[in-house]
Amino acid sequence: MSAARWRGTLIYTGTLATIGTVAFARFGPLAQAEAPATAAGASSGSIGGAAPSVVGAPGSTSVAPGTGTDGSGTSATDPADPQTGTPQAETVTVVGSVAQTRYGPVQVQVTFTGSRLIDVRTLQAPSSHPESAQISARATPLLAREVLAAQSASIDTVSGATYTSEGYRESVQSILDQRG
Template sequence: MKKTILVLLLSAAGFIAVWRFEPSPPESVAVAQPRTSTPTASGAAAGATEVTLLGSVERNRYGTVQVQLVFTGDKITDVRLLQEPDSGRGIAALPTLREEALRAQSANIDTVSGATQTSESYAKSLQAALDAR
């Protein structure tokens, strides 16, 4: 009788451990490829070249994030989102993250409360694009 109780308790503990297991998201894949386009005349000095850089693909439990940076001279003039999360609060945080990146002119941006994983993925993708420069 004592062995039966012990076996049932250990089985329940094993079941709970497996049930609560959450695999970690796959590691990021760096894909930073610079592309240079034609010179621009809008809002920039004459002869300034617009450079477009792709950030890495960053996966988290809510989806995938990938950004594209547009530089005119030494300044980040646009941050475009190529891949965005499928669900979660991170979707609503994306405009805030874009504004932060344009203001900071770097990947050193604040995380958005409630969207930590998306914010971290966004910053990693930004940093990969900046590193490719």
């Protein structure tokens, strides 16, 4: 009788260990990317601590979405850290194209440090009907995490939000195409 109890406990413990390992493998890089933000005391909601320059945002001085003042699609920051003298990666925010879906438009903004995606924000999501708004509210945070984890537009479709997922993927891909 007691051997059966121990076997169940061992199976349960082994299952939890496996789930923890898989979760760490999948989401561990996200936690490492967020660690500098908490150490720097970032309160702006973006990872990295410094306020990024926004390219193509309302009120910005850029000519068109995705093109900086030099026409390259980026805006420069200080090339070296004044305290250490080491080169800093450029922090740039790019606004993607609007992807029209069956239920409404989807538009995404991505912040890069160098070539690494560090923040993804949804600017537009289907919301014309209460159900569309509810689906978008559930799906867009998942899609943003997927983009950060994949560091590309090759992301899984969120169940129940197929059109939103496709529009999200399309908008992110337009940003990556702008960046080259």
